[in-house]
Amino acid sequence: MNLKKVLSPAVMFAELAGDDKESVIRDMVTRLARARGVESQLPEMIRVVLEREEKDSTGLEHGIAVPHGKTDAVASLVAGIGRVSEGVDFASRDGKPTRILVMTVSPAATSGPHLQFLSEVVRLLKDEAQRQALLDAPTAEAMYNAMVR
Amino acid sequence: MSHAMTVLVLQLAVLTLLATLMGHIFQKRLHLPRVLGELSAGMLAGPFLLGRLVLPGLHQPLFPFADAGVLPVSVELYGIAVVASIILLFLAGLETDLPTFMRFAGVGGTVGIVGVTVSFLFGAGSAVLFLPSVQTIMDPRALFLGTLSTATSVGITARILSERKKMSSPEGVTILAAAVLDDVIGIVLLAVVVALARVQNGGVDWSRVGLVAAKAFGFWIAATVIGILVAPLLVRGLKRMQSLEVIAGVAFALALLLAGLAETVGLAMIIGAYVMGLSLSPTDVADQIRERLHGLYAFLVPVFFAVMGLMVDFAALRGALVFGLIFSVVAIAGKVIGCGLPALALGFNLRGALRIGAGMLPRGEVTLIVAGIGLSSGVIGPDLFGVAVMTLLVSSIVAPPVLIASFNGGSGYRRAEKSAAGPAARQVQLTLPSLNAADFLRGRIVEAFRSEGFYVSRVDMNSRIYRIRQDDVHITLDQRGTVISLNTDGKNEQLVRLILLEELVELRDLIAGLQKMDESGPGGGGRLGDDLVGGLFD
Numbered sequence: 001m002n003l004k005k006v007l008s009p010a011v012m013f014a015e016l017a018g019d020d021k022e023s024v025i026r027d028m029v030t031r032l033a034r035a036r037g038v039e040s041q042l043p044e045m046i047r048v049v050l051e052r053e054e055k056d057s058t059g060l061e062h063g064i065a066v067p068h069g070k071t072d073a074v075a076s077l078v079a080g081i082g083r084v085s086e087g088v089d090f091a092s093r094d095g096k097p098t099r100i101l102v103m104t105v106s107p108a109a110t111s112g113p114h115l116q117f118l119s120e121v122v123r124l125l126k127d128e129a130q131r132q133a134l135l136d137a138p139t140a141e142a143m144y145n146a147m148v149r
Numbered sequence: 150m151s152h153a154m155t156v157l158v159l160q161l162a163v164l165t166l167l168a169t170l171m172g173h174i175f176q177k178r179l180h181l182p183r184v185l186g187e188l189s190a191g192m193l194a195g196p197f198l199l200g201r202l203v204l205p206g207l208h209q210p211l212f213p214f215a216d217a218g219v220l221p222v223s224v225e226l227y228g229i230a231v232v233a234s235i236i237l238l239f240l241a242g243l244e245t246d247l248p249t250f251m252r253f254a255g256v257g258g259t260v261g262i263v264g265v266t267v268s269f270l271f272g273a274g275s276a277v278l279f280l281p282s283v284q285t286i287m288d289p290r291a292l293f294l295g296t297l298s299t300a301t302s303v304g305i306t307a308r309i310l311s312e313r314k315k316m317s318s319p320e321g322v323t324i325l326a327a328a329v330l331d332d333v334i335g336i337v338l339l340a341v342v343v344a345l346a347r348v349q350n351g352g353v354d355w356s357r358v359g360l361v362a363a364k365a366f367g368f369w370i371a372a373t374v375i376g377i378l379v380a381p382l383l384v385r386g387l388k389r390m391q392s393l394e395v396i397a398g399v400a401f402a403l404a405l406l407l408a409g410l411a412e413t414v415g416l417a418m419i420i421g422a423y424v425m426g427l428s429l430s431p432t433d434v435a436d437q438i439r440e441r442l443h444g445l446y447a448f449l450v451p452v453f454f455a456v457m458g459l460m461v462d463f464a465a466l467r468g469a470l471v472f473g474l475i476f477s478v479v480a481i482a483g484k485v486i487g488c489g490l491p492a493l494a495l496g497f498n499l500r501g502a503l504r505i506g507a508g509m510l511p512r513g514e515v516t517l518i519v520a521g522i523g524l525s526s527g528v529i530g531p532d533l534f535g536v537a538v539m540t541l542l543v544s545s546i547v548a549p550p551v552l553i554a555s556f557n558g559g560s561g562y563r564r565a566e567k568s569a570a571g572p573a574a575r576q577v578q579l580t581l582p583s584l585n586a587a588d589f590l591r592g593r594i595v596e597a598f599r600s601e602g603f604y605v606s607r608v609d610m611n612s613r614i615y616r617i618r619q620d621d622v623h624i625t626l627d628q629r630g631t632v633i634s635l636n637t638d639g640k641n642e643q644l645v646r647l648i649l650l651e652e653l654v655e656l657r658d659l660i661a662g663l664q665k666m667d668e669s670g671p672g673g674g675g676r677l678g679d680d681l682v683g684g685l686f687d
Binding site: 055056066111112113114115116118119120122123126 | 597600648657
C-alpha cells in the first residue's frame, strides 16, 4: 500500500508526552484528532483504542507498538506515527520499552485497509536501519521523509 | 415457433436430466471423468439411438434428424451449445495463472511446443496415410484432425496431481505450463484452420495461408495485449459501482462481445472468449467473476457435452471404426513421444518423461469444439466427428490409470528438485486445540480479510482452501483439520501475521465474554443457557 495516501508530516509526532502507556496513547490520539479535524470525536476514539489495548497489549518487538481501534465516529482511516524518546512499557513481546507508536483509528462499519497500513509500516520497520532513520529524524517532516522515501 | 420452442425446452429437460445423472454415475460409481458420462448421455438420447423414437404426446421424435443441414441437432439447441462453449473457454481463460505460466514457461513451453507440433503432424499425417480421399497434409480434413490432436484437457490431470500432492513437483508444473501453451497454440491453430477451410478451393494459396495465420496470430496478440492492459482499468472503474454482480455481468457481456468480434473477423468464437478470460485473469476480481458464472457453467456445460454426444452418428462411425482406433493410438503416441522426448532432454529421467507424456494425454472440450466447428462448417463429415469423440473417450479413459501408476516410485527429475514455490514464499501456520475452534477462527479470518477490502473465494465446496486477492496481493488460506496455514510472498507476511494476531485476541475476548455470561446468573452461580432451558418447560 502507498503510505503517502495515509501519512503526512502533520500526523508524525516527534515527541509524545506521557510516562505510561495510557497517557502516551491519550496524547497521541488527541494530536491525531487535532491534525485530522475530528476533535469532537476524541473521547470515543480514545475509548476504542484503550479498549483494544485492554484485550491484549499491542506492543510488538524492537520498540514498536501498534495501538488501534475501530469506531464509526470516524468516517475514514485516521493514522499516524509517534515517538517516545525515553521509551514506555507496552508489555512488549521482547520486553523492550516502546519508542515507536504506529496508530490507526478506522471506521467499524465500512471495509478499509487499516491492518494493511499497520503491516506496511511494520514491514518497513523490520529493517534496523529504517527504524534507526525514523528514530534519528530531527523533525516531523524528516520522520515523514524517512517513511515514504 | 411455439412448437419449436416446446421441442427445445423438452430437449433441454431430457439432456439436463440425463447428463446430470450419468455424469454423477460416471464420476462417483465408475471413477471415470464426469464429461464421459455427459457425452454418453447425449449419445444415448441422440437421433441415432433413443432420440429417433416417436413420442406419443409430441407426435414426432424428440431428436429428429435435421432436414438438409449437416448438423443432426436443431439450430436452437446448437446455439445453446455454442453459448456453453463460450462460457467454458471464458472460464478456462479466467483460471489461467499467468505468473505461474510465465515462471515455468521455459521447460513447459518447450514441452508444449514440441508436443503440439508432433501431435499435429501425427494427427494430420495419419489422415493422409489412412484415409484414401485425403491426399495432402493441407487437406482441410487433415488439418482438422491435426488440430484436434493438439489440445490437452488439463482438468483431469490437474485433479489427479492435486490428489497425489504432485501439483508443485517438477512434472506437475511442467504439465500445467505446457497445457496452457497447448490451449493457446491449439486455439490459434484452430483460427488458421477454420479460415483456411473457408478460403480454400482446391489448391493452396500460400500467401493467403500466411495472411490468415498472421491475422489469427495478430488478433490473438493484439486482443491479449490490449485486454491485459485495459482489463485492470476497466475493473477499477466498475468497482466504483460496488457490485460484484455488475462486474461479472459486464465481464460476461464482454466475453460474448469479443467472441462475436472474433467470428466476424473470420476466427472462431472461443478465441475471443478465451482472450477475454485471460485478460481478466490477473485482476483481483477474477475468482469472483468465476464464482458468479459458475451456476451458469454448471447447468450449460453438461448440455454442451451432451449435444456433442448427440452428434455421434453410430452408423457413420462404424465405417470409420478402424481408422478411429488407429487415430486414437496415434494421438496417444503423439503426446507421449512429443512431450516425453523434450522432457527427457530437459533434465527429466524416463519415469519423469512418461509422467509428463501421460499427464498431457486427456482430451476434452477444445477437441470437441474443434470437431464441432469442423462438422458444422461441413469440412469433416459425421464419420470423422465420431473419430474425434472416440479419441476423446479412449485418451480420457487410458490417461488416469497410466498417470496414477506412473507416479509410483522415486523422483522423475535428474537434477536437484527445485521447489515450485517462489523464492520469497512464506507460510504462517496456526494449530488450534479443536476442529470447531479452527473452523470458527477460519470464518473470522475470512471476514477479517473481507473487511480489509480483499476478495475472498473458496476454491471448491469440498475443501477448506480459500484464495484471497487484492490487486497484486495473492494469499491462500488452507485449513487441514486443526491446522490453519496462510501462504503468501514475503511482502505480505506482516499483514497475515497481524490479521491472525488480531483474530486470536478477539477469540480470547469472546471466550472471556462467554465465561462472564456463565457467572452472571442469579446469585452469580448460574450456568450458561439456564434461561433457554427453563423456557423449554414453561
